[in-house]
Amino acid sequence: MTTNKQTTSKIDYSLVLILFLLFISSCIAIYSAQTTGQYNENFLMKQIVWYVIGIGLVAIVITIDSDQLKKISWYVYGLGLVLLAFLIVAPDSIAPVINGAKSWYKVPGMGSLQPSEFVKVFLILALSRVIVEHRQKSQVKTIQTDLWLLFKLGMVTLAPLLLVMQQPDLGTSLVFISILLGMVFISGISWKILTTIFGSAVVLISTVFYFVLWHPEILEKYLGVKEYKFGRIYFWIDPYNYQSSSGYQLVRSLLAIGSGETTGKGFGTREVYLPESHSDFIFSVIGEEFGFIGASLLISFFFLLIYQITKTGMETKNDFYSCVCVGVISMLTFHVFENIGMTIGLLPITGIPLPFISYGGSSLMGNMLAMGLIFSIRYHYKKYMFSTSD
Numbered sequence: 001m002t003t004n005k006q007t008t009s010k011i012d013y014s015l016v017l018i019l020f021l022l023f024i025s026s027c028i029a030i031y032s033a034q035t036t037g038q039y040n041e042n043f044l045m046k047q048i049v050w051y052v053i054g055i056g057l058v059a060i061v062i063t064i065d066s067d068q069l070k071k072i073s074w075y076v077y078g079l080g081l082v083l084l085a086f087l088i089v090a091p092d093s094i095a096p097v098i099n100g101a102k103s104w105y106k107v108p109g110m111g112s113l114q115p116s117e118f119v120k121v122f123l124i125l126a127l128s129r130v131i132v133e134h135r136q137k138s139q140v141k142t143i144q145t146d147l148w149l150l151f152k153l154g155m156v157t158l159a160p161l162l163l164v165m166q167q168p169d170l171g172t173s174l175v176f177i178s179i180l181l182g183m184v185f186i187s188g189i190s191w192k193i194l195t196t197i198f199g200s201a202v203v204l205i206s207t208v209f210y211f212v213l214w215h216p217e218i219l220e221k222y223l224g225v226k227e228y229k230f231g232r233i234y235f236w237i238d239p240y241n242y243q244s245s246s247g248y249q250l251v252r253s254l255l256a257i258g259s260g261e262t263t264g265k266g267f268g269t270r271e272v273y274l275p276e277s278h279s280d281f282i283f284s285v286i287g288e289e290f291g292f293i294g295a296s297l298l299i300s301f302f303f304l305l306i307y308q309i310t311k312t313g314m315e316t317k318n319d320f321y322s323c324v325c326v327g328v329i330s331m332l333t334f335h336v337f338e339n340i341g342m343t344i345g346l347l348p349i350t351g352i353p354l355p356f357i358s359y360g361g362s363s364l365m366g367n368m369l370a371m372g373l374i375f376s377i378r379y380h381y382k383k384y385m386f387s388t389s390d
Contacts, residue, residue, distance in 0.1 A: 012312070012378040018305045019371065022356040023051055025286070025298055028267065030359050033278035033285045036270050043278050043359045050361040054368030061372025065380045066320045069373070070132070073125035077156075080119035084163035087115070103167045110361065116172045117366030119160050121373070123176060124327030126156050127183045132320045135188065146189045150197075153184060171350035175334055182330025183323065209233075236348040249275060253343045257287035257295070264291030278359045280351055283343045298357070302336050312378050321377045328370045 027044060034043045064072075087095050087102055095105050096112075104112035130152050138145040157180040164172045184194065211219050212230050231246055239247035239254070256272040265271065267289055277285050287295045306329055313325025332355050339354040341347035353363045 010379045012308070012375060015305075015308050015371070015374065015378070018301060018308060019356065021301050022305070025301065026051075026282075026357045026359075029282050029285050029357060030278050032268050032270060032289060033282060033359075035268070036273060036277070046361070047359050047364070050364045051368075053361075054365050057365060057368050058372040058375055061369065062375045062379050064376055066318050066377075069125060069324075069376075070129050070320055073122075073129045076122045077119075077126040080115065080122040081159055081163065083115035084119060084160055088163070088166055101167045101169055103164075103169050103172075104362075112362070114362035116160075116164050116167075116169060117362040118369060119164075120172070120175055120179065120331055120366055121328075121369045123157065123160060123179055124183075124324055124331065124370070124373075127153055127180070128320050128323035128327060130156055131183065131187045131323050135319065141188065141190070143190065143193070146193055149187060150184065150189055150193065153180060153187065169351075171338070171352040174338070174350060175331060175352070178334035179327050179330045182326050186323065186326045213237075232348050236345070239345065249281065250342075250345060250349060253281050253284040254345055256284040257344060260288040260291040260295075262292050264289045264294055280339065280349075280353055280358060281343055282354055282358045283340050286357075287343075299336075299340070302332075302355075306333060309374055312374055312381075316377055316381045318377075318381070321381070324373050325377065328374060331370065332367070 026047060030047055031044045034041065083105075087105070090102075090105070093106070095102055098104055098112070103116060104114050107113045131149070134145075134149045134152065138149075157176055161173055161176045164176065212233055216230055231242075235242035235245075235247035235250065239250040241247065243251040252272060252274045256270075256274055259265070259272060265288060270285065270288055272284075272288060274281055274284055283295065283298075286298055290297075309325050309329050309332075313322045313329070316322055316325075335352055335355045338347055338350060338352045339358070342349045342352070353360050355367045356364065
């Protein structure tokens with residue numbers, strides 16, 4: 001009896017409650033979305049199955065402490081690279097091209113599996129280990145040691161990034177970059193270096209946008225970039241001018257969310273047809289049926305989730321754990337911001353799902369794997385905190 005009480009006391013029940021609320025929100029939204037979608041499948045039941053599998057992943061990961069995680073970090077990172085690399089050469093019978101991207105493996109009995117969703121978590125572990133080991137070896141900080149750390153973090157991220165860009169998968173590529181940026185900010189690298197690098201990046205991106213919007217012929221002439229490749233930016237800025245083609249999805253999403261107004265039309269009362277509403281555009285379903293209030297409530301769940309992970313990262317005394325928390329926060333924050341941003345026209349459409357809400361086995365299991373790391377941190381932190389043997 002005592003052992004069971006001690007074990008259950010190490011579980012972060014606040015985090016459990018938040019995930020349960022997200023699970024309920026996902027089930028409600030997917031149930032409604034599948035009734036008016038273009039597919040004749042029971043996505044809700046499949047999502048519940050994926051959640052059950054995800055809980056199993058959490059149960060496994062929660063038993064692994066920081067020392068073990070550090071030991072296996074390079075192994076899982078390497079496994080992730082192998083899986084991404086094999087996608088490039090794998091035959092269509094193993095890795096079919098779906099929606100113009102070769103990002104999935106066929107798995108008997110499971111449909112398809114997207115390895116990049118797991119590589120996000122593997123990358124977090126690898127970057128955390130690089131930072132912690134660098135701090136241990138470089139007791140005296142200098143410009144040279146900071147640049148060396150930045151180089152190592154960049155190289156570790158570059159490998160999976162280049163492989164994902166071959167698929168091509170812009171959304172996942174941006175997630176890798178967001179994870180890197182979050183880890184760089186807490187790595188201890190001098191702000192003088194970071195200010196210079198990020199300042200230069202802002203100038204470069206601004207320059208590219210300027211030429212794309214006003215002088216695309218220059219990019220086409222000197223860099224060989226075809227003008228049609230800028231379509232994603234053009235229909236993002238002016239979707240109504242492209243609503244009969246590439247801007248159709250965004251226009252329908254804006255119409256759905258806008259028609260929900262303050263309180264929404266009510267559960268199951270959808271009037272705006274929106275393709276892929278059960279996956280990438282699930283937020284549009286919530287906005288239409290539950291309005292501003294329902295959408296705000298869902299966003300508050302994500303705020304609570306990020307707060308809880310931040311709290312865990314600040315309370316633990318383990319540097320590796322703290323880095324892992326920052327990586328998970330960076331990944332989830334970017335996912336939420338980008339997904340919601342693209343459905344309301346704030347950001348370009350990149351095909352990034354809404355964590356824990358959108359239908360998708362690979363995405364959900366990848367996110368649950370990340371949450372398993374957070375549960376593990378809290379579990380082992382409390383174990384060490386209340387242990388009488390230390």
